[in-house]
Amino acid sequence: MHHQLLVLGGDLPVHRLGFGAMRMPENDPAAAHALARRAVELGVTFIDTADSYDLGRNEELLAEALHPCPDGVVVATKAGQCHPGDEWIPLGRPEYLRQQAELSLRRLRVERIDLFQLHRVDPAVPLADQIGALRQLQDEGKVRHVGLSEVSVEQIVEAGRITPIVSVQNRYNLDDRRSENVLEHCERHDIAFLPWLPIAPSVRPDSPVTEVARRLGVTPAQVALAWLLRRSRVMLPIPGTSSLRHLEENAGAVNVDLPDEDFDRLGQARSDVVPA
Template sequence: MGTFELGGDLRVNRIGYGAMRLAAPPEPGIDPGMGHIWRAPGDREAASAVLRRAVELGVNLIDTADSYGLGENEELIAEALRPYRDDVVIATKVGVVRPSPLEWVPLGHPAYLRQQTELSLRRLRVERIDLLQLHRIDPEVPLADQIGTLKQLRDEGKVRHIGLSEVSAGQLREAAEITPIASVQNMYNLVTRHHEDVVDYAAEQGIAFIPFFPVAMGEHAGPDGPVAAVAKEIGATPAQTALAWLLRRSPAVLPIPGTTSIAHLEENVAAGGVELSDEQFERLSAL
């Protein structure tokens, strides 16, 4: 699996855990897609067990956001993991407002970003957030104001490192001119590959690239598909093969697969020991 120096001083194992999936099922009449990230799971102990098992397995990068369950996701992490182990890095995000279960609206007003950071500090029960990421750039607010607010929070000691989410390489460069950027979190997997230039730029600059939905594979994940074929060759599952491809793609890539199942969690973490040959990597890269 290897490790990565996040922000130059936080060593994390390269497979993290995305806590977004720890949510209650969608309410009747609600789209089962992103609309279900609205409330904490009913069985909080089972969710806590997944988080604790992740840390037991060596996962030390836990990703969440203030908008997941309207903050309940952060509270759940604190309940499960406090007192935090010294090497555990908690990453959260601010900059998206949730007026309803199906709405995810960028809101980058400086006062809002500051308020949400203060709330995240309380819910996570920490004095400083290891990695605070701008969840989405608000097109109605100058980027300099949004990044400048996060920089001010870092200067005040409330944030250790700053990251971005769903940005282009140009936006990443623009933000980096204002303050050092430690991470970028974009959707990226074997099928969704439109951020290739961001992956490469992040690696060149020593910035962590944190792909969300890292295991999404579409039709390639079928039992007769190319991912399954490579998985059979190396004695792994298709999900492990997809994660192994990401780890091979760039040394700066830190996948954060999420799950509510301890068995799937263990499968995902075991992907750190899966190796692809040059030919297998190239075959998957050509999909």
């Protein structure tokens, strides 16, 4: 995976295929620990979590599995969205964001969070106040770099006037490319783009992805990830899974050599149905 490096914020080199920890099973700590450790064994150096995943339990599981974190492994977390019951609610009041950062520091057992991302922009709070809280955490040495999630180009630019933005996490996959303009902005400004839900849920048996996978002798998920990696040098997919087998399969995507014609054809074959 050595050729697949991306440098976050000018000082954090990570492999371009990360691991999204959200689906680690909270009710089976041994299985969760095994997943996190196997990800690192497979060469993953970027792990994505959030304060709201299982109400903080996800961060604790990562710390239990990996603390002290191996050299070069970056655990990124997020705040700005609460998850009571089934709904996700943006919550961007500055004092809330600062409190959540303190809780994440404690749960992750670190002195400083390498990458702290605003999970959602809270429409009820001025963006400058939300980013200002993250900037204050940086000034206090509690956060190294700041990222954003589910944002527009305008919001990235506005936030960037307050503190440098090193990553953007928007939904993006072969079926859903509404964030194309955001990806292009990130490329122009050397901002890492972390597509969440990188493997479209709709990889149907008759889809072009499945057809390419069959011909190359790999899996559809590997083709979907290989396409993303090839699509942009700032792309950092973070596929998540609760299965060791899928984790290993995903990691193999970096070795898939996607022929030019397949890359182009898949790029054109985006479905007309964009999930809401």
